[in-house]
Amino acid sequence: MKQWTEAPDASTDGAPISTVDHNRGPARGPAVWRTAVAGGAGSVIEYYDFSLYANLAIYISAAFLSRTDPSTALLETLAVFGSGFLMRPVGALFFGWLGDRHGRRTSLLVSVVLMGLASSAVGLLPAYATLGVAAPLLLLLLRLLQGFCAGGEASGASTYIAETAPARLRGFFGAFNPAGIAIGTAAAGGLAAVVSSVVGTAAMSEWGWRVPFLLSLPLSVAVLFLRSRLPESAQFAKNVRTGVAAASPFRSALEEWPAVVKLVLLSFSMTCTGYVGHVYLNTYLTAQLHRPAAEALGTNSAITVVFALLMPLAAWSSDRFGRRRIYAAAMAGYIVLALPAFLWMAPGSGVPLGLAMAVSFIPWVFAQAVGYPLFTELFGSKARMTGVAFGFALGTILGGGFGPYIAQLLTTATHWNLAPAAYMAASALVGLLTLRFVGRSKIDEPAAESAAGPASKG
Template sequence: MRHITLDCPDSHYHTVIAECGAYAPPRKRISMKRLTETPDLSTEGARISTTGRGPAQKRAVWKTAIAGGAGSVIEYYDFSLYANLAIYLSAAFLSRSDPGTALLDTLAVFGSGFLMRPVGALFFGWLGDRHGRRTSLLTSVVLMGLASSAVGILPTYAALGVAAPLLLLVLRLLQGFCAGGEASGASTYIAESAPARLRGFFGAFNPAGIAIGTATAGGLAAVVSAVIGSAAMSEWGWRVPFLLSLPLSFAVLFLRSRLPESAQFAKNVRTGVAAGSPIRAALVGEWRAVVKLVLLAFSMTCTAYVGHVYLNTYLTAQLHRPAEEALGTNSIITVVFALLMPCAAWVSDRFGRRRIYGAAMVGYIVLALPAFQWMAPDSGVPLALAMAVSFIPWVFAQAVGYPLFTELFGAKARMTGVAFGFALGTILGGGFGPFVAQLLMTATHWTLAPAAYMAASALVGLAALRFVGPSKIDDVPAETAAEPERG
């Protein structure tokens, strides 16, 4: 196996393994300054291995995928707490006498966080395309942890009056700003580090991490509620999951600080690609890819947020199931299914991502209405079984969606394009999906309105697939093997 080295200014020799797309610096004592440092990847004379995929390269790919997914666990734990605790937040921060109206207002604040996603997407996308994927991921996790933990110490409406919901709105907007670059950043990073023939398999570690983080938020809320009781949960217990965000976020900060930069970004630096304007390249040069991604992301996030995150509120507020049952069942099934995501994505490596994503959308159209019917307490169907059926298309859509999105863009503006397009689609589908579902149900008095809305959004995803072409990053390992320009 051939190795190559980068002769860096600090006189250390850093091994670069391009075949797996990993740049592995030596282990050092970590200081706060080094946590956000971007490695110097422009050094003259860099050479990258073009032969072999030995045990070291394989371990590097696994480490990258696992670490990237683990970071998404905590980041989306932070982001999902709001939706899982919406009932308690509506009582603590809103003065409405009608619980249904207060819940709608709380869900509107939840959706408002998504309005900042495009702004965060442009910022973190620019940061990742110009200064490194790693730098972007480190910055987002710190800000997300601070915003989430601040909710845990925020005074209620009874103490601050109208200032309380306004401060809650500001913190939710900051969460949305950070989330604008998280999923796309981690997906881009893993996609550029994985071999082309297993890009789906390794790329699914990110959505699996997102799902596990979301489930952890709901599961922890269920545990706290079961331990302290419903009354204490409404009074102060809802704060506990938010307060845990800060130490968990710093744990992720340490984990991500030890990750290498992607070899694709290293090549961008050496060849001068990273010196251009990624925002202009994405919005002008690849606007068609952005439009496709918006439609695909709408279908993926609407079905996920309505049929997954909002589901807890639906089960407790509409079907009057105990919160512990709804949160606990959802969390357990989510974790089990999330662990299957790499296998589902591996199927897309064999048969194509468009086919598998399309099959997932058809699954939503066929299964959404009957699955929601079975979740009613008088249906005679166990809740766990009904949830499991409704989650089958979710597994394939999430596992395949993120790798599919990264393959729509070229290297120059990949992170910016994925982040911005995904953010816009997530606003339309995920951000206001729960609000629209609740509004439709309130207006029509039809308890299956959320399921019908999911099926309609899946039709949008099927239509968008017709315009998706071949992957633009199928040859990433080969690209990274190119010799750098000599100065």
Template sequence: METTSLSAGAAAPAFSPRLTRRAALAGGVGTLIEYYDFSVYGFLTVTIAPLFFPNANSTASMLSALAVFASGYLVRPLGGIFFGWLGDRSGRRVPLVATVLGMGVCSGLLGALPTFASAGVLAPLLLVVLRLAGGFCAGGEIGGAATYIAESTPPRRRGFFGSFTPFGSTFGFAVAAMVVGIVSSAATSASMSSWAWRLPFLLCLPLAVLCLLARARLEDTPEFTRQVAEGGQAKRPPLLEVLRTRPLSVLRVIGLAVATNGTGYIGLTYVSVYLIKTLHFPANQVYWLSAAVIALACLTMPLTGLLSDRWGRRKVLVTGLVGYLVVAYPVLAVMGGAGNLFVIGLVYLVYMVLNGFLQVPAFPLFTELFPGRIRYTGVALGFNLGTILAGGTAPYVATLLVAKTGDHESPAFWVIGVAVVGLISLVGLRETANTRLPQ
């Protein structure tokens, strides 16, 4: 079993309540805006698909658009490696500023792209390029936010304040759904396809500026400051040291990221596509439902963080993973047969609350698996590799499963499969809650 050790003479860093609150707020707000940027595309897939991938077969058009959504995840590990190196060598603050600025610019430019009708194949090509560039920047965001918050927080409060990272990323989806819902409610179907779809993307630009102002004022973490003073930074490329000294920790992060993303993106992205394209509910109603359900689920996350501090990370994770094994198929079966958005919303909420039982303990756990000199790189690498395998691919796989089998409940087997991967990843892992971060 892989273990982590503390330096015998290492002094515990001093944590001020003010610094902890600022770290949690800046990390959470930045991640919120980052994931708003990244998820707007998912909610607008139904509108974007025929504009950039015109096809007589609507399913083929949708699969092409979802493949581009997934493409943004392919370069995330490269972004994680680059920004992880930058964060482990130069401090946590610099990459957190760079990632949110880069993501905001890339997503904002999506709103200015020409469509296939006016630019031909250049339009989808530019779409892919911007998604890849945005994915590169996003690769350094959530691992950096989790690292920054963990290193600015006392051990016994790491789960609670660490919940601001998944709160921000998930609430970003809720804000995206709300904005898309407002635009689609105010615009006619024709204007939505003509120009209104651009507005949620263009909003990314001012949001990025706001987050830039908040993060530019941050100071570095007490852990990193102590590390620099003691000369404890990585002496070789952090990626090489991560792979040489912490391969099992990387595999654990990958497995848990597969579980959290593989279950989460079904609820965050696929459900809205399923309700609109397959069950034919009005798009604006579905966007509002998604916004409400995701926002309510987010409100439970700080409580889940407290539970992970009290019970431990493993118990909370196991609760969520077993919960998905039990409810995945019934939730999709109810959605397919209810014919009522209120009933669908109730089971949808159950599904999304369970995802908090995975995300909330997972992020502080990730930071607790790596020593400070390689923490940013280790978390970013493992999380992004897991996200490639089961994050951006989840809505594509779910749509493909339904298209191939004709069974609207078939995505439940994907959810069950990734939950099993998560449970396997916890085998042999000792509890890490309420301990000092490894040095």
């Protein structure tokens, strides 16, 4: 049986790791590129769908939450946005089980189909004026379905790519997933800005906001075709063949509970800083700083795309210098840069909005690029997808799901426009402290083969 001798483990700052046998081994050449691109493309669509809600929150609040107080309606709309994250652990358990028992590829196919259907339905949903109280209730149900699907996407794509890419470039190829997430988020904001500019403010409020949601269905079909042509993860295939695959993935993941706890805290830091400083930023700029929506959405989207394309290079630095070091630098960057960057975004600061945003996005590039590969390395292969999906989902509820709501609530309560930046810095500190307890990578350890006994040698 062919053995693959891997490079030093990047997440452990150069510590040597064991030789790993994946039977067919990691994908090489064009195969690993196809895997990374397909994984990233799926994340583009999933997070395009998932982020549309936050980017169009002002219009959605007017359509589905008829209130005389716009601030109350906006808070309620952001609460519905956060509710989608409540379903992430449920989706994580389902898609984690599906991926650990029936294949990473199967899980990724199902999630992208359901997400496309849910997002398209939001675009077709009658407004409050037509359905009354049933409209926000149906909106809530569709948002919960979106959250259910998102519970398995990022972790599933990350796991699939991590098990396919060679260890010495796991960070580089693993960054295609967060780059796809970033581009999908940017596409949501960018398309919203384009539609707003084309149809005008009145039409955007009346029907234009529905257009980006309706586009999700054909985009999802395209990704479904792309992913359906991918092979199954070689490591998963070997786990099944040798009897290593977990009979109860959730129970097996809980046996690695220290890794789950670390992942919850790390994902909290990554998603809170990301969602407050990136997705919620559009609402902040328009509702708090009264900047034109087209300017906020357009600038955010353009900078996001540029920075997303740099993510593989940012993650490549973790292949060279260690994922813990690069992630720590990103969290420290948030602590140092969040407050001044938000201060510079004010219209009277004299700093161009694009420059202020670019400064605030520097830590985001490295945190997102390195975070996903780092998360997969916390778990062994037996129930990796369930462990990553569940831990990431719990952290994302705390950080990403209600991050925008807490940021808006703090701003409303304190009347301090820098409250969101202070909240980001505090969440970054949580991630920085958690890194002290992150040890060696488990993704290349032969524990699964050893656990299987003699069968693993066959």
